[in-house]
Amino acid sequence: MPTILEPTIFELSSPGRTGVTMPASDVPHTDLPNENLLRSDLPLPELAEVDVVRHYMKLSKFNYSVDDGFYPLGSCTMKYNPKINEDTCRLPGFLYTHPLQPIETVQGNLVLMFELQEWLKEISGFAGMTLQPAAGAHGEFTGVLMMAAYHKSRGDSKRTKMLIPDAAHGTNPASAGMLGMSVVTIPSDARGNVDLKALAAACDDTVVGMMVTNPNTLGMFDEHMEEVIKLVKDCGGLMYGDGANLNALLGIVRPGDLGFDVMHFNLHKTFSVPHGGGGPGSGPVGVSQRLVDFLPSPLVGIVEEADENTAPLYGFVTPKNSIGRMKAFHGHFGGGLVRAYTYISMHGPDGLKDISQYAVLNANYLQAKLRGTYTIPYDRICMHEFVAEGQFAGSDVRALDIAKRLMDYNFHPPTNYFPLIVHEALMIEPTETENKDTLDRFADALIKIAEEAKTQPELLHDAPHITPFGRMDEVKAARELVLCCWLPENYETLT
Amino acid sequence: MTYIPISPNERDAMLKTVGVGSLDDLFDAIPQKHRFPKLDLPPALTEMEAASLLSEMANTNENVREHLISFLGAGAYNHYIPSVVDHMLRRGEFYTAYTPYQPEISQGTLQAIFEYQSLMTNLTGMEVSNASHYDGATATAEAVNLAFAQFRGKRKKVVMSPSVHPQYREVIRTYSQGMGLEEAGDDPTVDLEAGPESLMALVDEKTMLVVVQYPDFFGRIYDYTKLIEDAHAKGSLVCVVANPTALLMLKTPASMGADIVVGEAQPFGIPLWYGGPYLGFFTTKKSYVHKMAGRLIGETIDNRGQRSYVLTLTAREQHIKRERATSNICTNQGLLALGCAVYMSALGKTGLSQVANLCYQKAHYAASELSKIDGYGLCFSDPFFHEFVLCCPKPASEVNEYLLANGILGGYDLGKDYPSLENHILMAFTEMNSKQEIDTLVEVLKEME
Numbered sequence: 006m007p008t009i010l011e012p013t014i015f016e017l018s019s020p021g022r023t024g025v026t027m028p029a030s031d032v033p034h035t036d037l038p039n040e041n042l043l044r045s046d047l048p049l050p051e052l053a054e055v056d057v058v059r060h061y062m063k064l065s066k067f068n069y070s071v072d073d074g075f076y077p078l079g080s081c082t083m084k085y086n087p088k089i090n091e092d093t094c095r096l097p098g099f100l101y102t103h104p105l106q107p108i109e110t111v112q113g114n115l116v117l118m119f120e121l122q123e124w125l126k127e128i129s130g131f132a133g134m135t136l137q138p139a140a141g142a143h144g145e146f147t148g149v150l151m152m153a154a155y156h157k158s159r160g161d162s163k164r165t166k167m168l169i170p171d172a173a174h175g176t177n178p179a180s181a182g183m184l185g186m187s188v189v190t191i192p193s194d195a196r197g198n199v200d201l202k203a204l205a206a207a208c209d210d211t212v213v214g215m216m217v218t219n220p221n222t223l224g225m226f227d228e229h230m231e232e233v234i235k236l237v238k239d240c241g242g243l244m245y246g247d248g249a250n251l252n253a254l255l256g257i258v259r260p261g262d263l264g265f266d267v268m269h270f271n272l273h274k275t276f277s278v279p280h281g282g283g284g285p286g287s288g289p290v291g292v293s294q295r296l297v298d299f300l301p302s303p304l305v306g307i308v309e310e311a312d313e314n315t316a317p318l319y320g321f322v323t324p325k326n327s328i329g330r331m332k333a334f335h336g337h338f339g340g341g342l343v344r345a346y347t348y349i350s351m352h353g354p355d356g357l358k359d360i361s362q363y364a365v366l367n368a369n370y371l372q373a374k375l376r377g378t379y380t381i382p383y384d385r386i387c388m389h390e391f392v393a394e395g396q397f398a399g400s401d402v403r404a405l406d407i408a409k410r411l412m413d414y415n416f417h418p419p420t421n422y423f424p425l426i427v428h429e430a431l432m433i434e435p436t437e438t439e440n441k442d443t444l445d446r447f448a449d450a451l452i453k454i455a456e457e458a459k460t461q462p463e464l465l466h467d468a469p470h471i472t473p474f475g476r477m478d479e480v481k482a483a484r485e486l487v488l489c490c491w492l493p494e495n496y497e498t499l500t
Numbered sequence: 501m502t503y504i505p506i507s508p509n510e511r512d513a514m515l516k517t518v519g520v521g522s523l524d525d526l527f528d529a530i531p532q533k534h535r536f537p538k539l540d541l542p543p544a545l546t547e548m549e550a551a552s553l554l555s556e557m558a559n560t561n562e563n564v565r566e567h568l569i570s571f572l573g574a575g576a577y578n579h580y581i582p583s584v585v586d587h588m589l590r591r592g593e594f595y596t597a598y599t600p601y602q603p604e605i606s607q608g609t610l611q612a613i614f615e616y617q618s619l620m621t622n623l624t625g626m627e628v629s630n631a632s633h634y635d636g637a638t639a640t641a642e643a644v645n646l647a648f649a650q651f652r653g654k655r656k657k658v659v660m661s662p663s664v665h666p667q668y669r670e671v672i673r674t675y676s677q678g679m680g681l682e683e684a685g686d687d688p689t690v691d692l693e694a695g696p697e698s699l700m701a702l703v704d705e706k707t708m709l710v711v712v713q714y715p716d717f718f719g720r721i722y723d724y725t726k727l728i729e730d731a732h733a734k735g736s737l738v739c740v741v742a743n744p745t746a747l748l749m750l751k752t753p754a755s756m757g758a759d760i761v762v763g764e765a766q767p768f769g770i771p772l773w774y775g776g777p778y779l780g781f782f783t784t785k786k787s788y789v790h791k792m793a794g795r796l797i798g799e800t801i802d803n804r805g806q807r808s809y810v811l812t813l814t815a816r817e818q819h820i821k822r823e824r825a826t827s828n829i830c831t832n833q834g835l836l837a838l839g840c841a842v843y844m845s846a847l848g849k850t851g852l853s854q855v856a857n858l859c860y861q862k863a864h865y866a867a868s869e870l871s872k873i874d875g876y877g878l879c880f881s882d883p884f885f886h887e888f889v890l891c892c893p894k895p896a897s898e899v900n901e902y903l904l905a906n907g908i909l910g911g912y913d914l915g916k917d918y919p920s921l922e923n924h925i926l927m928a929f930t931e932m933n934s935k936q937e938i939d940t941l942v943e944v945l946k947e948m949e
Contacts, residue, residue, distance in 0.1 A: 072592030098558025104775030113560030182823030184678030281835030334775025353544030
């Protein structure tokens with residue numbers, strides 16, 4: 006029998022125990038519907054509130070978070086999440102408004118959304134913006150739908166091919182796949198740029214467009230970005246920008262100015278919306294002029310212009326050739342848009358530029374400190390992140406071992422085994438919210454681990470040692486597929 | 501203000517280590533003519549100023565706790581959220597963590613989501629639940645993706661009941677644009693009283709999925725057992741879009757034979773928040789687990805013999821399968837799944853049953869009182885849970901305007917989506933509506949002329 010550090014909420018249940026109770030009914034009683042429409046049992050836990058609190062407190066302590074320490078997870082932008090955001094997004098006026106209320110009663114929400122649309126357009130250089138997508142991948146799907154709709158509206162039906170660099174996030178090809186497009190992988194050159202020759206060879210009149218992350222997942226700003234965009238546009242394709250790495254570009258360059266047609270934002274990366282242990286995110290999408298008519302519906306717009314005495318009336322508008330609705334209601338308003346609005350309002354144009362400058366400084370500083378100990382396969386000035394190889398000549402230590410050993414030094418590991426084009430990749434993104442001491446301690450730990458890899462490799466193979474849990478048996482999880490639990494008394498009947 | 505913890509001296513030392521003279525020198529790779537654009541944005545606010553600005557914006561709204569009595573539902577419901585829920589969500593250990601890719605230091609998130617999956621399977625009666633989707637509408641669209649993958653594109657027809665939430669049907673239409681699907685039943689002009697079995701006329705050997713809602717968009721409770729049996733006889737799968745509060749009282753879709761049960765879990769501890777973020781739940785049979793999209797947590801053991809949890813069956817997902825993945829979903833609604841689990845645990849079996857019963861009682865009291873007003877009546881005679889269609893003697897928009905002028909947020913104007921229901925309002929009732937509020941509604945409607 007395995008040891009159990011914390012029982013499940015079902016195992017903690019005791020029949021007859023009650024937690025939060027509801028008031029008695031204040032209306033005359035109505036009989037329930039016919040018995041054959043009712044369920045016979047409700048196998049849910051029974052606990053007191055204190056049991057619930059102690060359970061979740063215990064679980065919270067099993068987590069490592071940005072509030073605990075350094076979390077240099079490449080491509081995820083694990084920056085500090087300002088506490089004020091937690092208060093503004095819970096203001097009663099935001100918390101307790103229904104998505105279908107008449108627009109006259111929710112002008113505060115609509116002004117916020119309208120201004121955020123305008124701000125994101127200004128930051129990215131795009132002509133149109135939707136706040137509806139729920140996450141980055143959802144934004145990508147939105148963008149790809151618009152690209153397909155654009156070609157279709159021109160009667161250009163041959164275009165079925167999406168060009169995607171080999172360094173791309175997995176969501177890029179998956180988004181194209183959802184529309185049945187075929188994916189053509191474009192290799193990177195020796196400096197981490199898109200290979201122009203390969204790209205030119207792939208560009209023809211069957212290209213929907215190209216999906217590019219820039220800076221790419223090696224942390225490199227493509228040195229030939231303008232040539233890449235020209236090649237794609239010359240063959241009639243559209244340029245998609247994956248905004249996952251936008252934290253490097255605020256006030257530095259606007260993707261719209263470079264010629265991108267569509268880009269999704271990750272408000273949960275760049276604009277400090279907390280990651281929440283895996284969501285909710287928020288993935289607004291910006292588009293160039295030629296795609297504005299295809300944006301999802303509805304968008305927030307001015308439905309009655311202002312006059313001398315009254316403010317404009319904000320409401321919803323439907324773009325002419327809209328691809329339709331991406332989700333119910335209007336996007337991740339409370340959890341995503343209010344936090345991002347708060348964050349941008351507190352930074353202003355100079356503060357936003359500071360974010361990207363220091364994010365890039367921190368990454369280059371760490372890269373400089375680790376150069377010589379770790380192989381940096383694409384070694385030039387990086388943007389907000391860089392990729393090192395987690396392997397050493399003559400040693401069987403792998404990136405995974407280094408990642409796990411970092412936990413013993415009280416750091417969250419970098420992203421490992423991504424991008425796929427680097428062997429034993431360690432993808433390190435420090436973000437701008439870390440100080441020099443933290444970066445120094447992290448570099449020291451990695452240098453010490455490199456030494457340990459030579460002298461005591463078993464220390465790395467068995468790591469982590471000081472965390473409450475050790476390495477998991479992932480094969481067992483996939484083979485046995487225990488995906489839920491039941492109340493103890495139900496085990497017998499259900500298993 | 502910014503959150504950058506680096507002093508000018510430290511910055512200069514770091515620039516020296518990097519080997520560049522200034523911060524601007526780090527950006528030589530950016531095309532010069534586009535480098536360092538001047539952004540036309542309002543100047544930076546301090547925290548104090550931002551707090552005050554946001555407060556002002558929020559106060560411009562009329563909310564359903566302080567200003568308006570609300571009977572509006574239609575997919576988002578005003579329920580009481582016990583205090584403990586937000587206290588747990590505000591733990592930085594939970595909300596500032598990433599997706600649990602490193603299970604050794606993410607057991608808090610992993611066990612909590614495993615428990616969420618368990619709560620959802622126990623609620624719906626299904627065998628497996630994933631770790632959540634963006635919302636109920638996208639979860640329903642993912643059910644279409646599952647069916648499409650299950651039949652490998654050989655069956656391409658989806659039959660949707662017109663009494664599935666109009667926005668959910670709209671999202672399915674958006675999602676399936678590249679799949680070449682045939683969509684049937686998605687027609688708001690049909691006879692809305694025909695009953696669920698009338699859908700069978702549309703189900704044939706090409707049908708991969710039938711989608712119904714429970715209770716349906718009009719609040720009606722149908723037993724779908726016969727429909728599901730007949731659809732199965734044609735080889736089709738059936739997806740039931742369920743309201744989780746109703747499932748606390750009503751027969752489970754699993755016991756009717758459903759293959760997929762999805763829905764919007766916002767009623768379980770998530771604020772209205774002007775429409776999001778919410779929480780799409782997705783449950784199905786174990787045999788479809790490999791075709792299901794989204795994150796999945798499974799139980800295992802660590803190298804110290806301790807029970808623990810990991811993300812499992814990741815080979816289905818986009819970062820491994822890339823363009824061959826069932827879906828591109830990456831982020832789920834992790835924190836809200838946790839909130840849902842805390843809500844369900846804090847109320848527990850007893851409190852949750854009380855919530856369901858209160859919703860039922862209030863709605864039925866309101867229905868009986870409203871029916872007594874001249875010209876008003878219930879549109880359908882079927883059993884209902886906490887939502888029903890009120891037939892009015894005037895256009896719904898006029899009734900709602902009058903109610904709003906009296907501080908009441910009326911129901912959903914059905915004429916916008918169903919041409920035959922121009923004078924009809926969908927009204928929702930929860931434990932938040934007191935008898936006094938319902939009586940006020942009745943009084944105000946009586947006074948309207």
